[in-house]
Amino acid sequence: MPPSQKALVPFVSVENMMRLVHAIGIETMLAELTDAIEADFVRWALFDKTPRVASHSRDGVIELMPTSDGETYSFKYVNGHPKNMGSGLQTVTAFGLLADVSTGYPVLITEMTLLTALRTAATSAMAARHLAPRDARVLALIGNGAQAEFQALAMKAVNGIDTVRLYDIDPRATEKTRRNLKNSGLRLIVCRSAEEAVEGADIITTCTADKQRATILSDNMVGAGVHINAIGGDCPGKTELHPDVLLRADTFVEYPPQTRVEGEIQQMPADYPVTELWKVIAGEAPGRREAGQITLFDSVGFAVEDFSALAYVRARLKDTGLCAMLDMIADPDDPRDLFGMLQRAQ
Numbered sequence: 156m157p158p159s160q161k162a163l164v165p166f167v168s169v170e171n172m173m174r175l176v177h178a179i180g181i182e183t184m185l186a187e188l189t190d191a192i193e194a195d196f197v198r199w200a201l202f203d204k205t206p207r208v209a210s211h212s213r214d215g216v217i218e219l220m221p222t223s224d225g226e227t228y229s230f231k232y233v234n235g236h237p238k239n240m241g242s243g244l245q246t247v248t249a250f251g252l253l254a255d256v257s258t259g260y261p262v263l264i265t266e267m268t269l270l271t272a273l274r275t276a277a278t279s280a281m282a283a284r285h286l287a288p289r290d291a292r293v294l295a296l297i298g299n300g301a302q303a304e305f306q307a308l309a310m311k312a313v314n315g316i317d318t319v320r321l322y323d324i325d326p327r328a329t330e331k332t333r334r335n336l337k338n339s340g341l342r343l344i345v346c347r348s349a350e351e352a353v354e355g356a357d358i359i360t361t362c363t364a365d366k367q368r369a370t371i372l373s374d375n376m377v378g379a380g381v382h383i384n385a386i387g388g389d390c391p392g393k394t395e396l397h398p399d400v401l402l403r404a405d406t407f408v409e410y411p412p413q414t415r416v417e418g419e420i421q422q423m424p425a426d427y428p429v430t431e432l433w434k435v436i437a438g439e440a441p442g443r444r445e446a447g448q449i450t451l452f453d454s455v456g457f458a459v460e461d462f463s464a465l466a467y468v469r470a471r472l473k474d475t476g477l478c479a480m481l482d483m484i485a486d487p488d489d490p491r492d493l494f495g496m497l498q499r500a501q
């Protein structure tokens with residue numbers, strides 16, 4: 156017997172996610188995702204919020220990121236293993252699920268390795284929309300790995316960036332990024348050091364991966380008026396900025412109980428002042444106040460961003476056929492006769 160309709164859950168494979176991105180257009184999708192995440196940050200109070208559940212090991216971390224707005228529930232499984240690259244594996248992989256709160260039934264399951272890169276870039280663009288200098292045109296992109304192109308394209312599509320200054324400790328990563336972006340319309344400048352990359356930049360994005368306290372940006376590298384988007388420091392013991400940078404910056408975070416443990420601010424005392432980004436977006440706290448201010452988005456990635464991305468994909472999937480139907484939910488004719496269903500299948 157084929158499974159009933161109630162048994163089936165739409166599943167978006169990596170291949171179908173790539174088709175969806177191309178059907179929409181990557182810059183359009185990044186802009187739409189930015190708006191979707193922003194709309195959910197405005198209704199922040201509605202969401203269940205908890206620091207993600209992290210399982211740390213010597214080589215990396217595996218995390219579960221749940222949330223709900225009362226009608227829909229979501230979670231993401233995601234890992235972070237900086238050493239993976241050396242053996243031909245991704246540093247970050249992910250998949251996730253949306254479910255209907257009223258029945259508990261899943262309504263979508265999808266790959267989220269690509270979707271995480273897209274939503275992380277969209278979240279950076281959202282933060283920059285409120286924190287970066289209004290006329291920002293030049294982005295320094297330090298760390299040219301899997302996230303890099305997504306970050307650059309979101310800043311182009313949403314924030315009007317036209318020039319990207321690239322630097323990675325591994326020149327092959329920078330060459331890969333230059334090649335991938337060469338027809339993007341962005342002006343690309345390959346730099347030989349992080350110091351060179353930040354010269355004349357309005358926005359500095361750090362997206363390096365190293366399981367340690369690194370100093371990608373030191374105090375002398377950060378000029379007045381710059382917006383820093385620090386996405387690679389996202390685990391206990393894994394940071395990218397020298398603490399002196401934090402002493403000069405006004406720092407904006409997603410969810411303080413999570414960021415105090417995982418973000419750049421883990422280096423600072425517990426009373427180091429931060430502003431929750433949702434408050435800026437909802438108009439309850441100021442973003443950039445003056446031209447000379449250094450703003451820092453201490454990004455670690457929060458479950459609400461994944462919720463927004465999953466809900467966006469579900470809406471955009473309609474009538475595209477870009478999913479398979481998975482036989483995931485046991486559906487006996489009599490809901491109490493689960494065993495009978497099993498017995499009859501023999």
Ligand SMILES: NC(=O)c1ccc[n+]([C@@H]2O[C@H](COP(=O)([O-])OP(=O)(O)OC[C@H]3O[C@@H](n4cnc5c(N)ncnc54)[C@H](O)[C@@H]3O)[C@@H](O)[C@H]2O)c1
Pocket residue numbers: 235237240246247271275297298299300301302303322323324325328362363364365369371385386387388389454455456457
């Ligand atoms: N904040 C978030 O929401 C979020 C989401 C996804 C990934 N991340 C983090 O972003 C980082 C980048 O992720 P990825 O998937 O691009 O990783 P990746 O391993 O593909 O790329 C990281 C790049 O950083 C480079 N690098 C390492 N040390 C460096 C240094 N000192 N100076 C310059 N470059 C250096 C590496 O050569 C590599 O090319 C990771 O730390 C990841 O955990 C954060």
